[in-house]
Amino acid sequence: MALIRTEKVCKNFGELSVLTDIDVAVEPKEVVCIIGPSGAGKSTFLRSLNQLERITSGKIYIDEKLFLHRENNVTVFQQNSAEYKRLLLEMGMVFQSFNLFPHRTALQNIILAPVNVQKKARAQAEEEARELLAKVGLSEKADEYPARLSGGQQQRLAIARALAMQPKIMLFDEPTSALDPELVGEVLQVMKQLAESGMTMLVVTHEMGFARDVADRIIFMCDGMVAEEGEPSELFTNPKNPRTKQFLNSIL
Amino acid sequence: MADNLETESGSKNKPKAKTAAEPAAKARRRRLALYIVLGLLALAVLILALTRPSGEKVVGEISQPLIDKAGSNYSQQYYNYLAFSIARGKNVRSAESDTHIGFAGRTFAVNAGAAAVAANVLCWLPALINGTRITISLTVTAVCAGVFLSVFLALGKISRRKLLSRICSGYIFFFRGTPLLMQLFFIYYGLPQISPALAINNKFLAAFVTFTLNSAAYCAEIIRAAIQSIDKGQFEASRALGMSYGQTMRLVVIPQSIRRLIPPVANEFIMVLKDASLVSIIALTDLTFQTRNISSSSASALVYVPAMIIYLIITAIFTYIFNRMEKRFSIYT
Numbered sequence: 320m321a322l323i324r325t326e327k328v329c330k331n332f333g334e335l336s337v338l339t340d341i342d343v344a345v346e347p348k349e350v351v352c353i354i355g356p357s358g359a360g361k362s363t364f365l366r367s368l369n370q371l372e373r374i375t376s377g378k379i380y381i382d383e384k385l386f387l388h389r390e391n392n393v394t395v396f397q398q399n400s401a402e403y404k405r406l407l408l409e410m411g412m413v414f415q416s417f418n419l420f421p422h423r424t425a426l427q428n429i430i431l432a433p434v435n436v437q438k439k440a441r442a443q444a445e446e447e448a449r450e451l452l453a454k455v456g457l458s459e460k461a462d463e464y465p466a467r468l469s470g471g472q473q474q475r476l477a478i479a480r481a482l483a484m485q486p487k488i489m490l491f492d493e494p495t496s497a498l499d500p501e502l503v504g505e506v507l508q509v510m511k512q513l514a515e516s517g518m519t520m521l522v523v524t525h526e527m528g529f530a531r532d533v534a535d536r537i538i539f540m541c542d543g544m545v546a547e548e549g550e551p552s553e554l555f556t557n558p559k560n561p562r563t564k565q566f567l568n569s570i571l
Numbered sequence: 572m573a574d575n576l577e578t579e580s581g582s583k584n585k586p587k588a589k590t591a592a593e594p595a596a597k598a599r600r601r602r603l604a605l606y607i608v609l610g611l612l613a614l615a616v617l618i619l620a621l622t623r624p625s626g627e628k629v630v631g632e633i634s635q636p637l638i639d640k641a642g643s644n645y646s647q648q649y650y651n652y653l654a655f656s657i658a659r660g661k662n663v664r665s666a667e668s669d670t671h672i673g674f675a676g677r678t679f680a681v682n683a684g685a686a687a688v689a690a691n692v693l694c695w696l697p698a699l700i701n702g703t704r705i706t707i708s709l710t711v712t713a714v715c716a717g718v719f720l721s722v723f724l725a726l727g728k729i730s731r732r733k734l735l736s737r738i739c740s741g742y743i744f745f746f747r748g749t750p751l752l753m754q755l756f757f758i759y760y761g762l763p764q765i766s767p768a769l770a771i772n773n774k775f776l777a778a779f780v781t782f783t784l785n786s787a788a789y790c791a792e793i794i795r796a797a798i799q800s801i802d803k804g805q806f807e808a809s810r811a812l813g814m815s816y817g818q819t820m821r822l823v824v825i826p827q828s829i830r831r832l833i834p835p836v837a838n839e840f841i842m843v844l845k846d847a848s849l850v851s852i853i854a855l856t857d858l859t860f861q862t863r864n865i866s867s868s869s870a871s872a873l874v875y876v877p878a879m880i881i882y883l884i885i886t887a888i889f890t891y892i893f894n895r896m897e898k899r900f901s902i903y904t
């Protein structure tokens with residue numbers, strides 16, 4: 320039973336067709352990495368899942384429940400508002416540019432949504448936030464503002480903030496692309512721990528080492544389509560699609 | 572964190588953060604010196620207060636010939652500031668005048684030079700201060716109410732609801748596109764003619780309403796620009812965390828805009844402070860009105876000097892306050 324499944328998802332920006340017939344399914348506890356050249360539509364796909372973009376057509380299932388069905392930019396079906404919100408919150412998102420709240424300390428960044436959206440008691444939210452900070456190695460930084468943290472620390476904080484909403488699946492959009500090379504490792508380390516703890520993850524990344532080590536499955540996207548998918552050992556060593564070969568040659 | 576606490580408690584007890592590390596004895600000695608100075612000042616004030624010249628004596632010393640000559644056309648002003656008093660007599664018809672300054676029990680005739688100017692300025696002060704009070708209260712209340720209104724106007728203008736957005740844009744266009752003085756005339760003189768129910772008879776209230784509506788339009792543009800300057804990643808992160816549009820605005824966007832808002836709002840405040848002089852035209856007794864009044868009744872245009880100095884002082888004080896606010900809101904950068 321897939322946690323997230325898409326059927327024939329298409330996305331156009333005006334005339335420009337960015338996603339074409341994307342069928343992707345992510346099983347619980349699975350770590351799926353999406354790779355592909357720039358402009359392939361990887362970010363757009365992630366953003367279509369958590370509704371930062373509205374798809375042009377296709378179906379999105381969450382927990383095998385039809386979440387959204389659109390045709391020709393018209394919504395055919397959408398879960399009722401309470402269920403829609405609940406299902407939406409099963410996805411946590413980590414952005415390339417962190418998008419932390421600069422006017423709040425690390426701890427306040429984490430508890431803002433739990434307290435205001437989930438209506439958790441502040442004390443409980445703070446306790447959980449401290450646990451999360453410990454998990455991403457930022458216990459000391461609870462009262463720092465994001466501007467006082469390094470890039471790697473900021474991204475780890477962003478991961479903790481997303482985890483605080485207790486999502487079932489985490490979406491990562493190039494979480495290490497904005498980081499200095501020496502800071503990439505600490506973020507990947509946290510993500511690896513997260514994967515090992517059984518979190519379902521859908522990761523857009525250019526870190527091939529991470530994809531090979533951690534992913535259960537790799538999806539190669541190109542020109543708005545899924546060109547190839549398979550286990551890392553298979554896809555990296557023996558790609559079937561010539562585009563995949565070309566891409567892997569260009570970066571390895 | 573610990574650092575923060577220390578500077579905070581440090582700056583509360585007069586000696587600044589720098590000296591917080593110095594031995595406590597030094598701070599105590601400094602405080603003692605302060606108390607001694609304050610005590611001496613209080614003593615001096617007390618002595619001066621006890622030796623102030625009596626009102627009658629000063630008035631009596633306005634030259635008798637002048638009083639005789641002028642008869643009932645003779646007007647008098649008398650002011651007492653602690654040990655310091657001024658008496659001015661003036662013949663309404665001939666503009667002959669006579670000024671006396673009293674200090675520590677003695678009185679001196681001053682009809683020329685710097686002393687006379689100083690005496691004049693002191694005579695004008697009570698009226699100027701009354702005017703200042705009106706100018707400040709009008710500016711502060713109108714800008715506060717205007718900022719409050721403008722938040723809704725700004726949110727309305729960037730709203731996706733077409734009609735609401737149109738209405739707010741129209742409002743802003745109207746108030747920014749017509750002269751403030753005309754708006755004031757319209758509200759004070761025009762509204763009662765449309766319907767007596769709309770009449771605002773209190774001049775201060777009419778001015779307050781005009782300035783509020785006007786500065787709301789200007790501040791709405793300031794706020795809209797500040798909100799739209801917030802990185803769109805902030806909106807996306809908030810949405811991804813399940814926040815509603817209202818929560819995003821209230822918890823994330825507006826708090827971040829505040830720091831960017833302060834300099835342009837301070838600017839708007841100073842503009843309103845100066846534009847408030849327009850209310851003198853509907854005879855609201857603000858600082859400008861009082862100044863003009865004094866100028867025409869005493870035939871001395873010198874009164875514009877202390878009046879302008881008062882405007883400068885108000886501007887300086889509020890600039891300081893806004894700077895402090897800006898600093899307070901920039902802790903996180």
Ligand SMILES: Nc1ncnc2c1ncn2[C@@H]1O[C@H](COP(=O)(O)OP(=O)(O)OP(=O)(O)O)[C@@H](O)[C@H]1O
Pocket residue numbers: 332335337355356357358359360361362363364
């Ligand atoms: N809001 C938008 N309006 C118009 N075109 C867009 C918009 N967002 C993305 N696109 C276009 O969609 C295509 C796919 O963009 P997307 O960001 O999904 O690519 P990507 O695979 O994430 O690339 P990268 O590796 O550079 O992040 C690009 O050609 C981009 O120009």
Ligand SMILES: [Mg+2]
Pocket residue numbers: 361362363492493
């Ligand atoms: Mg991208």
